[in-house]
Amino acid sequence: MVTKTVDLRSDTVTKPTEAMRTAMATAEVDDDVLDFDPTAVRLEAEMAKITGKEAGLFVPSGTMGNLISVLTHCDVRGSEVILGDNCHIFIYENGGISTIGGVHPRTVKNNSDGTMDLDLIEAAIRDPRGEIVYPTTRLICLENTHANSGGKCLSAEYTDQVGELAKKHGLQLHIDGARIFNASVALGVPVDRLVQAADSVSVCLSKGIGAPIGSVIVGSKSFIAKARRLRKTLGGGMRQVGVITAAALVALQENVGKLESDHKKARLLADGLNQMKGLRVDPVETNIVYIEIEEGLHMSAAKIVKNLEERGILVMEISSSRIRVVLHHQISASDVQYALSCFQHAVKGGQIENGN
Amino acid sequence: MVKRIVDLRSDTVTKPTETMRAAIADAEVGDDVLEHDPTAFQLESEMAKIMGKEAGLFVPSGTMANLISVLVHCECRGSEVILGHNSHIHIYENGGISTIGGVHPRTVHNNDDGTMDIDLIEAAIRDSKEEITFPITRLICLENTHCNHGGRCLSVEYTDRVGEVAKKHGLKLHIDGARIFNASVALGVPVDRLVQAADSVSVCLSKGLGAPVGSVIVGSNSFITKARRLRKTLGGGMRQVGILCAAALVALHENLPKLESDHKKARLLADGLDKIKGLRVDTSSVETNIIYIEIEEFSGTTAAKLCKNLEEYGILLMQTALSRLRVVLHHQISESDVQYALSCFQKAVNGVQNENGN
Numbered sequence: 219m220v221t222k223t224v225d226l227r228s229d230t231v232t233k234p235t236e237a238m239r240t241a242m243a244t245a246e247v248d249d250d251v252l253d254f255d256p257t258a259v260r261l262e263a264e265m266a267k268i269t270g271k272e273a274g275l276f277v278p279s280g281t282m283g284n285l286i287s288v289l290t291h292c293d294v295r296g297s298e299v300i301l302g303d304n305c306h307i308f309i310y311e312n313g314g315i316s317t318i319g320g321v322h323p324r325t326v327k328n329n330s331d332g333t334m335d336l337d338l339i340e341a342a343i344r345d346p347r348g349e350i351v352y353p354t355t356r357l358i359c360l361e362n363t364h365a366n367s368g369g370k371c372l373s374a375e376y377t378d379q380v381g382e383l384a385k386k387h388g389l390q391l392h393i394d395g396a397r398i399f400n401a402s403v404a405l406g407v408p409v410d411r412l413v414q415a416a417d418s419v420s421v422c423l424s425k426g427i428g429a430p431i432g433s434v435i436v437g438s439k440s441f442i443a444k445a446r447r448l449r450k451t452l453g454g455g456m457r458q459v460g461v462i463t464a465a466a467l468v469a470l471q472e473n474v475g476k477l478e479s480d481h482k483k484a485r486l487l488a489d490g491l492n493q494m495k496g497l498r499v500d501p502v503e504t505n506i507v508y509i510e511i512e513e514g515l516h517m518s519a520a521k522i523v524k525n526l527e528e529r530g531i532l533v534m535e536i537s538s539s540r541i542r543v544v545l546h547h548q549i550s551a552s553d554v555q556y557a558l559s560c561f562q563h564a565v566k567g568g569q570i571e572n573g574n
Numbered sequence: 575m576v577k578r579i580v581d582l583r584s585d586t587v588t589k590p591t592e593t594m595r596a597a598i599a600d601a602e603v604g605d606d607v608l609e610h611d612p613t614a615f616q617l618e619s620e621m622a623k624i625m626g627k628e629a630g631l632f633v634p635s636g637t638m639a640n641l642i643s644v645l646v647h648c649e650c651r652g653s654e655v656i657l658g659h660n661s662h663i664h665i666y667e668n669g670g671i672s673t674i675g676g677v678h679p680r681t682v683h684n685n686d687d688g689t690m691d692i693d694l695i696e697a698a699i700r701d702s703k704e705e706i707t708f709p710i711t712r713l714i715c716l717e718n719t720h721c722n723h724g725g726r727c728l729s730v731e732y733t734d735r736v737g738e739v740a741k742k743h744g745l746k747l748h749i750d751g752a753r754i755f756n757a758s759v760a761l762g763v764p765v766d767r768l769v770q771a772a773d774s775v776s777v778c779l780s781k782g783l784g785a786p787v788g789s790v791i792v793g794s795n796s797f798i799t800k801a802r803r804l805r806k807t808l809g810g811g812m813r814q815v816g817i818l819c820a821a822a823l824v825a826l827h828e829n830l831p832k833l834e835s836d837h838k839k840a841r842l843l844a845d846g847l848d849k850i851k852g853l854r855v856d857t858s859s860v861e862t863n864i865i866y867i868e869i870e871e872f873s874g875t876t877a878a879k880l881c882k883n884l885e886e887y888g889i890l891l892m893q894t895a896l897s898r899l900r901v902v903l904h905h906q907i908s909e910s911d912v913q914y915a916l917s918c919f920q921k922a923v924n925g926v927q928n929e930n931g932n
Contacts, residue, residue: 227608231605231608233814234603234817239598239599239600243596243599244595247590248587248589249584252583252584252586252587277809278810278811279809279811279812279813281809282808282809311807312803312806313807314807314808314809317807318675318807424814430603430814431812431815450637450668451667451673452638452641452670452808452809452810453633453634453635453637453639453642453670453808453810454634454638455635455637456635456786456787456788457586457780457786458588458590458780459786459787461598461786461817461818461821462817462818465817
């Protein structure tokens with residue numbers, strides 16, 4: 219039986235729209251390594267403008283965006299970077315900053331709202347007087363929205379405070395802004411204001427913004443010049459890359475305006491799930507929903523995920539009792555209702571089995 | 575005045591054709607990180623089949639393809655790789671295998687034909703008995719066609735012999751096959767036979783084959799599995815990448831048959847240039863689509879000056895040394911472009927000679 223598929227695994231699954239496909243097919247291109255691809259230049263300039271930075275650089279992925287940023291800020295051997303113990307760079311980027319970049323990570327506990335306590339960050343900064351045995355702290359990384367904490371937003375005030383701390387100690391500040399637009403929309407703060415304190419930001423276009431591929435790093439002109447060289451070294455120097463950046467430009471124009479609606483759908487889904495006996499949903503700020511399966515339900519996440527899959531609902535199993543759902547513009551309000559009914563069905567199964 | 579532009583700087587300048595653009599627009603896509611983009615899968619499978627290897631992996635560039643290949647073969651700290659002193663990996667890839675990958679390079683002299691002497695390769699292999707002071711040799715890299723040596727081809731016999739040396743010493747063999755199809759066409763040897771001895775090959779789709787972006791690495795299933803993970807680590811894991819792979823599939827089907835014609839155009843241009851007083855081309859060494867032009871001393875001009883003069887005519891090429899230029903042919907250069915380029919070269923050189931009272 220053909221079931222409708224509602225893919226809630228991630229906002230990376232978004233497929234290119236008709237407008238994007240047309241843009242890709244008609245894109246003006248050139249060799250972005252020998253010279254500059256004109257469409258790439260347009261995207262990079264636009265992203266720099268939106269974020270209030272001097273220049274931008276298109277890269278194939280958020281992972282490369284962060285890797286390049288950390289390695290460029292920490293280009294001297296013996297560097298250390300302070301970052302959250304539950305942040306994407308530390309958990310989901312294959313440890314590349316170390317295995318590839320030789321940079322030492324110093325983690326600080328992420329609170330459930332995605333922040334790190336300022337005094338803990340400060341305590342983690344290496345005292346230069348100990349330099350015979352210490353690596354040199356050069357960089358602090360924040361993540362906004364914070365994925366593992368459930369798409370939580372870091373406020374402009376908090377970001378500014380971390381920026382001041384960085385400045386006080388002569389450090390740089392990088393923001394993993396994969397979902398920075400979600401934060402901006404949820405907080406009602408313009409993106410450039412939100413990242414003002416940062417020396418660099420990496421912004422994903424392939425997540426909620428819906429482009430097929432890529433991220434953009436933004437920062438100062440000199441930072442981006444170094445980043446461009448490192449991008450080539452890592453193998454991210456693509457030739458007629460305008461075919462992809464054309465889609466990203468469309469994504470920026472079409473889909474930033476839809477993020478608020480993704481957040482509404484997430485809240486709708488979260489409210490509905492919270493009403494189901496046996497499920498508990500963490501507070502939702504943007505487009506990510508984490509679902510705890512309460513012990514009393516006696517059902518594993520794996521079982522629920524499988525059950526949902528049979529009905530065409532795709533979600534991500536995070537642990538034996540935790541499921542993640544991510545909303546995006548290609549999920550409709552009726553998809554959300556359908557998903558809710560499927561969750562209800564899956565959970566009822568558990569309730570019936572346990573004689574509830 | 576709108577100038578006619580004949581871009582001979584590289585075969586990377588090729589722009590996507592109408593069929594490629596249509597394929598990009600219609601491509602079936604999926605999230606290539608969460609699972610497998612179907613069009614990427616199609617391209618990777620097809621390339622693996624053509625090259626006679628088990629599996630393939632699409633990457634954004636030839637640089638990443640070589641970087642991944644070297645790092646996967648040399649995944650243990652303390653590794654060394656043997657490669658040509660004038661190879662692309664050693665000269666034009668930012669030293670990434672070392673600065674990024676921690677692998678030590680041991681260069682062996684490249685001959686004019688792109689080969690390295692077999693006995694010199696063998697002499698460069700570290701004796702493991704001395705391992706307290708030596709890194710461990712794990713890999714030999716060849717380059718076919720050899721870019722810095724005029725796009726010359728390594729024969730299948732030579733490649734096989736290097737493969738035997740590698741096997742004898744327990745080493746792997748990687749071929750930087752950015753232009754391997756040019757070699758295959760020029761030698762009249764099927765590409766899978768040409769790379770049979772290699773454990774891995776990196777093949778560019780964005781050069782003579784004309785795709786907008788990308789390369790494919792081919793090798794064993796286990797090698798490609800490791801390569802996929804390293805690709806993610808380096809940041810080359812792209813999502814709906816089928817849009818690029820669709821163009822690459824078109825490039826493979828449409829432009830492979832045009833390489834022979836690129837070689838013909840190169841020979842035509844080389845012969846014509848060699849006849850111009852003041853320029854010298856070793857026409858016997860023009861085997862594929864790359865031409866190196868020496869500027870004779872008596873001509874009274876330099877590569878830089880000549881380059882600039884030609885640019886004014888709309889002819890774009892690359893200066894590679896004080897008295898050396900490089901020209902690369904591709905399918906978007908027509909025969910009439912070649913004739914036009916020749917006449918511009920003649921004018922530019924004559925112009926200088928007139929200035930100098932020749």
